Amino acid sequence: RAKKTPTANYEYFAPEIEEQTTWRLHMIRRLRTEFMARNLELWFQPQVDLSSEAVIGMEGLLRWPDGSGGYISPAEFVPLAEYSGLIVDIGYWVLEESCRRLNELAKMGYPNLRVAVNVSIPQFRDPNFVQSIKQLITHSGIKPGLLELEITESIVMDEPHIVIDALTDLKKFGVTIAIDDFGTGFSSMSYLQKLPLDRLKVDRSFVAEIKPGETAFIAETIVTLGNKLGLITIAEGIEKREQASFMIKLGCDEAQGYLFGRPMPFSSLVEYLAKRKKG
Numbered sequence: 219r220a221k222k223t224p225t226a227n228y229e230y231f232a233p234e235i236e237e238q239t240t241w242r243l244h245m246i247r248r249l250r251t252e253f254m255a256r257n258l259e260l261w262f263q264p265q266v267d268l269s270s271e272a273v274i275g276m277e278g279l280l281r282w283p284d285g286s287g288g289y290i291s292p293a294e295f296v297p298l299a300e301y302s303g304l305i306v307d308i309g310y311w312v313l314e315e316s317c318r319r320l321n322e323l324a325k326m327g328y329p330n331l332r333v334a335v336n337v338s339i340p341q342f343r344d345p346n347f348v349q350s351i352k353q354l355i356t357h358s359g360i361k362p363g364l365l366e367l368e369i370t371e372s373i374v375m376d377e378p379h380i381v382i383d384a385l386t387d388l389k390k391f392g393v394t395i396a397i398d399d400f401g402t403g404f405s406s407m408s409y410l411q412k413l414p415l416d417r418l419k420v421d422r423s424f425v426a427e428i429k430p431g432e433t434a435f436i437a438e439t440i441v442t443l444g445n446k447l448g449l450i451t452i453a454e455g456i457e458k459r460e461q462a463s464f465m466i467k468l469g470c471d472e473a474q475g476y477l478f479g480r481p482m483p484f485s486s487l488v489e490y491l492a493k494r495k496k497g
């Protein structure tokens with residue numbers, strides 16, 4: 219009886235798994251075609267200083283137009299790009315595009331805004347990763363301090379040595395490093411100290427817990443940890459005024475969220491910046 223059950227399960231689940239696999243392969247093929255045709259877009263979400271609300275930079279976020287006015291979410295296609303290895307080329311394009319936009323912003327009179335870029339584990343496994351970022355920065359002529367790499371806790375736990383070495387090297391070159399979605403993964407405190415971090419991003423799930431009259435002690439603990447580690451803290455997913463005030467009280471430095479601006483195409487970002495400048 220114990221032997222029969224797995225067989226029955228296998229037969230029961232097999233068609234569904236096959237369907238999923240076929241769908242994933244189909245999506246990966248579509249993604250490759252769209253990327254090669256230069257149809258992916260890099261959008262930008264503003265990041266602000268919490269007390270002055272001055273824009274200090276933005277996060278670059280991938281968008282895949284679905285052809286009928288909508289967009290396929292990066293939460294859906296980035297895992298496929300990682301699984302297929304496509305993220306190495308896509309990620310390099312994201313970095314190139316970010317440097318290009320940084321140069322355009324400097325020409326428009328915003329020479330100090332920075333761009334944060336998300337990086338995935340297959341990019342770290344690429345032996346040319348560090349060198350190609352350095353070359354990109356040198357060739358584009360941007361200030362290295364204006365480019366920030368965002369990594370997650372899981373990336374560090376997957377390949378601690380590769381990641382620590384690569385980031386240490388890039389940090390020496392001037393690039394800044396943020397730890398993203400902090401508090402949602404399991405990170406070892408000893409790795410946290412070995413990473414050359416500049417910023418800690420408080421995951422938006424902890425910001426969402428902030429409601430009038432409640433304590434939101436995880437957000438508080440994370441901000442305290444960030445401050446004790448000497449890092450700049452930035453709150454993700456600020457949607458409401460009271461969340462911003464609460465985070466200020468906790469000693470959080472910066473914020474990103476719909477309250478200040480949604481992710482938007484570069485042309486809209488330029489309009490957004492011009493409007494904020496006028497006040």
Ligand code: C2E
Pocket residue numbers: 263278279280291292293296305309312335336337338368398399422454455456457474475476477481
């Ligand atoms: P992330 O790096 O944590 O990016 C923040 C996500 O939170 C973005 O989702 C953003 O639109 C969303 N967000 C920002 N403010 C708010 C808010 O106030 N409320 C709510 N509900 N959401 C907010 P998005 O653009 O869908 O990206 C999802 C994830 O996809 C990113 O999470 C990141 O992990 C990944 N991703 C996006 N672009 C890239 C990329 O170029 N490379 C890699 N490797 N991953 C990327």
Ligand code: MG
Pocket residue numbers: 277336368398
């Ligand atoms: Mg991010």
Ligand code: MG
Pocket residue numbers: 398399419421454
């Ligand atoms: Mg995040």
Ligand code: MG
Pocket residue numbers: 399
């Ligand atoms: Mg996230």
